[in-house]
Amino acid sequence: MARLKALFSKKFPIIGMIHVDPLPGTPLYSNQFEDTIKKAKHEAEIYVKGKIDAILIENMHDLPYVQSKFLGPETVACMSRIAVAVKEVIHNILPCGIQILACGNKEALAIAKACDLDFIRTEGFVFSHVADEGVTNADAGHILRYRKHIDAQHVGIITDIKKKHSSHAITNDVSLCETAKAAEFFLSDGLVLTGKATGYETDIDDIKSLKGKVNLPLILGSGVTMDNIDRYWKVADAAIVGSFFKTHGTWQNNVDEERVRSFMNKIVRLRKGIL
Template sequence: MIHVPALTGSPLNKYSMNKIVKIVQEEAEIYKKAKIDGLIVENMWDLPYVNKENSGPHVIAQMTMACQAVNEVLGKERATMSLGIQILAACNQEAIAVAQATGFDMIRVESFVFASVADEGWSEACAGPLLRYRKMIGADNVAIFTDIKKKHSAHAITSDITVGGMAQAAEFFLADGVIVTGEATGSAAEPRDVTEVKEKSRLPVLVGSGITKENVNLYKNCDALIVGSYFKENGQWKNKLDANRVNQFMNFVNTLKR
């Protein structure tokens, strides 16, 4: 994960866009040297999040700049990596537009199937409109990976739907992959949830929170890992990216691959 510093207009913003781009480039360079498999660019620092109706065009413009900055740093290495974007909160059509414009490969989606209540309020299911928008702008090459029973959300209204059942629904509604998380950023996903989703769906399954060097062995049956907090100093997402932690983790994971 590249957690883009708070964008201009966000309550926590303290940098100019030029400084934000520089920080993004520095992190991309660290990941590039560590030979990471892929990156997701996310406006994690735009707390507190708002639904897309209360977002603004400046967010889309600035996230486009951030993604393009990553492309510039990666150079020829771009061809060996998968790049994604998530725009919080639930700005899924906007993310597809940015991905298409910058040549990114995928987006991370909230509330693809079944509505939920997130920190920022009600989050409506979006599969139908989102896939029609992707078709309309000719962005079928942009894959959609969706969280199921996502973190930072209440799921009382879907309590009768298992995580496996939600994965089946995502597959039925043409998602390209599903993401299993814990309850919050940095919280580990339940390995049994990953196993259930693998059994119930033919889609690629990603683990999207709480991955550490110490627990990665618990998720050998998943298809990919999204790592954010662990790569920061002391394993806290708000801290600076720690190149040593990134390199140590990648060295360990590469031994598992072999």
């Protein structure tokens, strides 16, 4: 938790998503990797101009996802190059994190170490679940040992719990609160809560149920919009915003400068107590 507090000086930080275009080696790759880099840099420029609080890079378009044991070295290499390009744009003005789908947590840590990133977002930190790409096993012990092994202690680890696009039937007898407490006990730096799928609203009652029960930041991981941020503002601690920042609010589209600007203007007003 101290790692994240050190990164974010403003109340309720907003983390903007860069959903990287399909990478080499994936089914939808367009053979235009230089264009992929340019697009990522352009979206970083939009976020800087829009006064976003942080950026999270993710290989969201690498459909269909594979589990980490099947990730090729090309994914790590290409995401590293993109991370460096984004860092050239933000010049350490903004914290920058990375997520590697699916459950490429060690890969994300390695990139964060090599590219001087500030945090990673992880899947499968505590308790196994069945995701659309297969069974995801808990790996907190492996990830934190690896972070220590590569001397990446400065890299924060925010962790999804009861994550989207997944079945949690095998842990149905473990409550959200018990899962959150387990993640805290296993040294997570922040908890990410989501709706059932990308773009779906996070259940506000889920967030409320964890307030005062854990001493970790509660981070909204999906479904945040201009219309609902007023409600979330009162109960959560931060938000990752992807779909809303895209043209027409669809995650597959490009980042829309006007949507970023208007959303962040509302955040500024909320911080000032104007709304």
